Amino acid sequence: MQRIAASAMVRSLTGAAEATTAARLYSTKPITATLFPGDGIGPEIAEAVQKIFAAAEAPIEWDVQIIGKEVDPRTNSYVSRENLDSVLKNRIGLKGPMATPIGKGFRSLNLTLRKELQLYANVRPCLSIPGYKTRYDDINLVTIRENTEGEYSGLEHEVVPGVVESLKVITRQASTRVAEFAFAYADKHNRKKVTAVHKANIMKLADGLFIKCCREVSEKYPHIKYEEMIVDNTCMQLVTKPTQFDVMCMPNLYGDIISDLCAGLIGGLGLTPSGNIGANGLAVMEAVHGTAPDIVGKDMANPTALVLSGVMMLRHLNLAKHAERIEKATLGTIAEGKYLTRDLGGKSGTNAFTGAIISKLDD
Numbered sequence: 239m240q241r242i243a244a245s246a247m248v249r250s251l252t253g254a255a256e257a258t259t260a261a262r263l264y265s266t267k268p269i270t271a272t273l274f275p276g277d278g279i280g281p282e283i284a285e286a287v288q289k290i291f292a293a294a295e296a297p298i299e300w301d302v303q304i305i306g307k308e309v310d311p312r313t314n315s316y317v318s319r320e321n322l323d324s325v326l327k328n329r330i331g332l333k334g335p336m337a338t339p340i341g342k343g344f345r346s347l348n349l350t351l352r353k354e355l356q357l358y359a360n361v362r363p364c365l366s367i368p369g370y371k372t373r374y375d376d377i378n379l380v381t382i383r384e385n386t387e388g389e390y391s392g393l394e395h396e397v398v399p400g401v402v403e404s405l406k407v408i409t410r411q412a413s414t415r416v417a418e419f420a421f422a423y424a425d426k427h428n429r430k431k432v433t434a435v436h437k438a439n440i441m442k443l444a445d446g447l448f449i450k451c452c453r454e455v456s457e458k459y460p461h462i463k464y465e466e467m468i469v470d471n472t473c474m475q476l477v478t479k480p481t482q483f484d485v486m487c488m489p490n491l492y493g494d495i496i497s498d499l500c501a502g503l504i505g506g507l508g509l510t511p512s513g514n515i516g517a518n519g520l521a522v523m524e525a526v527h528g529t530a531p532d533i534v535g536k537d538m539a540n541p542t543a544l545v546l547s548g549v550m551m552l553r554h555l556n557l558a559k560h561a562e563r564i565e566k567a568t569l570g571t572i573a574e575g576k577y578l579t580r581d582l583g584g585k586s587g588t589n590a591f592t593g594a595i596i597s598k599l600d601d
Contacts (some may be wrong), residue, residue, distance in 0.1 A: 264323035269555055271302040272324045276334025276530025284334050286592040287548050293596040296552060296560040301328060305347060306335065316351035322354050331522040332551050334544060335529045349392065352385045355520055357514035358412065359419045360385045360493060363509060364500040369573025371581070372505050379483040381424065381500055383493020384416040385514060390490045408444040408489065410450065413451035419515070420487035421459045431463040432456065436490035437470050448489055473499060508581050511546035513554070521554050523547040537587035540579040542568060567598035
C-alpha cells in the first residue's frame with residue numbers, strides 16, 4: 239500500500255497544465271526547461287539530475303540559468319530579469335536550493351521567483367517512502383500553500399527607531415485562487431478531505447477572510463469533506479495522528495512551517511519534492527532543503543529531493559513514462575539500502591547514489 243502511495247507522490251499537479259502541454263504530447267522535439275542549479279550543493283545535485291535524465295532518455299534540454307552576484311535593480315534581487323524571462327519563455331523550470339543573506343535589504347531569491355512569476359500555489363506531497371523507516375508509517379498527505387502574500391508580502395517599515403511594522407496582506411482574490419486549486423487538486427487525485435489551516439480566532443479579519451473563501455469554494459465540491467483547524471492545533475495533530483490529514487490548504491507563513499513539519503514525518507526535506515504552480519501551466523519545481531555549505535564539494539549531497547521534483551516536472555509535462563522510470567529507480571535505490579547518502583544512514587556519496595539510480599532504470 240505504501241508503494242502505491244509513493245508512486246503517486248509526484249503525479250501531475252493540476253489540469254491547468256493539460257492545455258499548455260497538449261502540443262508537446264505529439265512532438266518528438268525535446269522540451270526546453272529552465273534549470274537553476276542554485277547555491278551550495280545545488281550544482282552537485284543538479285548535475286546528478288542531469289545525468290539521471292540523460293540516462294533515462296528524458297526529452298529535456300536544459301536552459302541553465304545562474305543567479306547573479308549583483309542585485310538587479312529591475313527585480314531588487316539577485317534574480318535577474320533574464321532569469322525570470324527564461325522561465326516565462328519555457329513555462330517550466332527546476333530549481334536547486336538558493337541562499338539569501340539575512341537582513342541585507344533586498345528580496346529573497348525564492349520570494350522573487352514566486353511573486354514575479356505569480357507562482358501562486360506551492361504543492362508539497364508528503365508520503366512514506368517504502369523501505370525507509372521513520373517514526374511514522376503510511377503518511378499520505380499534501381500541503382497546498384498560498385505563495386504570494388500573507389506575512390511574506392514584503393511590506394515592512396520602521397515606524398520610529400526601534401519599532402518595526404511588518405504587514406500581513408490577505409486578499410479575496412489570492413485566497414479564492416489557492417482554495418480553488420486545493421479543491422480541484424483533491425478532486426482530480428481522488429482525495430477525500432481538504433483541511434483549511436488558519437488563526438482566525440486571533441486574526442479575525444485576515445484569516446477570517448481566508449477561511450471564508452475556502453468555505454465558499456468548498457460548496458462547489460460537496461463530495462469532498464471540508465474542515466477547518468487552528469494552526470497551533472494542526473501542528474499538535476500532525477505529530478500525534480498525521481494520518482488523519484489528506485489535503486491541507488493554508489496561507490503563506492503557516493504553509494512554510496507546516497510543510498517542513500510534514501517533511502520531517504517522512505524523513506526530512508532531503509526526500510521531499512515540491513512544486514510551485516502559476517497560471518496556464520507555468521510551473522517551477524524545486525528542492526526545498528538548504529544549501530548545506532558545510533558539505534559542498536565533498537561528494538556527500540543527497541539529490542533525492544531534486545530528482546523527485548524533476549519527476550514532478552516530467553509528470554506536469556505529461557511525460558509519465560519517463561517520470562515513472564526515474565521515480566521507480568530512485569525509490570528502489572532507497573528501499574534497497576545499499577547505496578545511501580550519509581543523511582539517509584548510509585556511507586555512499588552523491589556519485590555512487592546517482593550511479594545506483596541509473597543502474598536501476600531498466601529494472
